[in-house]
Amino acid sequence: MKELTVISGKGGTGKTSITAAFASLAEDAVFADCDVDAADLHLILKPKIKKTMNFHGLKIASIDKSLCIDCKKCYVYCRFNAIDTEINLIKGSCEGCSVCAYVCPVNAIKMIDRDSGFAYISETRFGPMAHAVLNTAEEASGKLVTVVRNNAKHLAEEKQKDLVIIDGPPGIGCPVISSITGVNLVLIVTEPTLSAIHDLERILGVAQHFHIPSVVCINKSSINAENTSKIEQYCEKNNILIVGKLSYDTTITQAMIHERSVIEFSDGQLSHDIREMWNKILEVLKQNG
């Protein structure tokens, strides 16, 4: 079984629309939405939830004031400033390390589970899907990404699918790293803007850092021809394969509004180009053993 993650560095370059298009092209795949912060893939794939699991991220301190002797040790030792001088917990700052519970001489502090969100196992019209929702203002999105990936892997094994397609988050930090470590290939969706080029270089650095092979798709390539050729030169110089160049096309937005994938929605040039790109990716995945 292989894993492909779609990432971008910069947000809004078209990761989810392209992942949804792949979903309608892939014959035997499981889909995973690892952008647990702001998941959108379900808006197109319309999953029917089969199983819901509670997700507990890091624990949180709970202070029993009736036992507290006001020694202020917890306040002194907390490195996250999550306890004030009046020994009140500042929920948003607690990172669940449990140092406060350890230093409390009267056991007035307990570490309790926090309900950080839900992980789902679902069925879609294209195949099985793993996804999740992180509650507002919760931490540990990297941990939830790992849960989603594990669910997707189990689904693939159970249903004998040979590919997991992962819709990744923007950025280069914790949830991105969790989404790409150990996968067989990442597809980086970029666009010909100076911002996206800057972000492309950084996200490629992350993929290299973790020794993950990368290929690139230039989306909205017609917005700025000069920048498009800059990306092409950069990729050539760094020996990175460009698997697709997609012209700016409002079909992407129209398909989204109709809650269909681009492939389902239209037979036009864009769908044709995405099909070609998909075939190239399958080839690369095959070659990578």
Next chain:
Amino acid sequence: MIIAVASGKGGTGKTTVATNIALSIGNAQFLDCDVEEPNANIFLHATIKEQEDVSVIIPEVNEEKCDYCGKCSEFCVYNALAVVRQKILVFPELCHSCGGCEMVCPKDAITWRERVIGRIEHGKTKDIDFYHGLLNVGEAQAIPVIKVLKRKINKKMNVIIDVPPGTSCPVIESISSSDYCVLVTEPTPFGLHDLKLAVEVVRHLRIPFGVIINRDGIGDNRVEVYCKKERIPILLKIPERQKIAFLYSKGIALANEAYEWKEMFGLVFNRIQDEVKK
């Protein structure tokens, strides 16, 4: 006044809005808190004059003292320490620097060393005092960089904060203690869905907020219907124009290109001032 510009969904135009407001009002401080992918300076062109490393502390185990009892790895909720047979491994990227391992170690085998995970850069462009943070490639934790960046806030000035996308910890850290939050969205199902998530975050933080609709005309009117129903002020609609996308692609700020845009973003700022006074 501190104004944070956020969005939920990435690529809706946060940086466009943040840089243009700063350029329109002038005499402002600008903080790019999207330390994973900071792009504001592509539009502001500040000359970087100062740099400062951001470090965290991580444990170092003195193997002469360590007897591999495993108490530290047992205590560490982040799995940043592991004892395998007669060896102890430290995973620096996972460490949150809580200090717990040192406390539980019965042999005093743990000391601390600094580890650089990113940097802050400072510069000036015309009358904008510019800061951004850069998380090093391969590092997982943006929060420490954002925290150092936010210490640079000069409350005597108007401060514009460019917030990273999403809704989780780096976003909260960037937005918290702002006086107002601008949520930038686009009129599409993805834009609307992620706007609703962002609204939950700012309501949770009890920060007054308004919406800017970017690429107005590409999608449908569901964002506007939602805002009306929720009584969220729409501060501005930026039309979908090829020219605007082209300028953006070249790193040219609208306010520097045409006076009407400068005026428009200036009006947005005035509106925000009025909203905050309410």
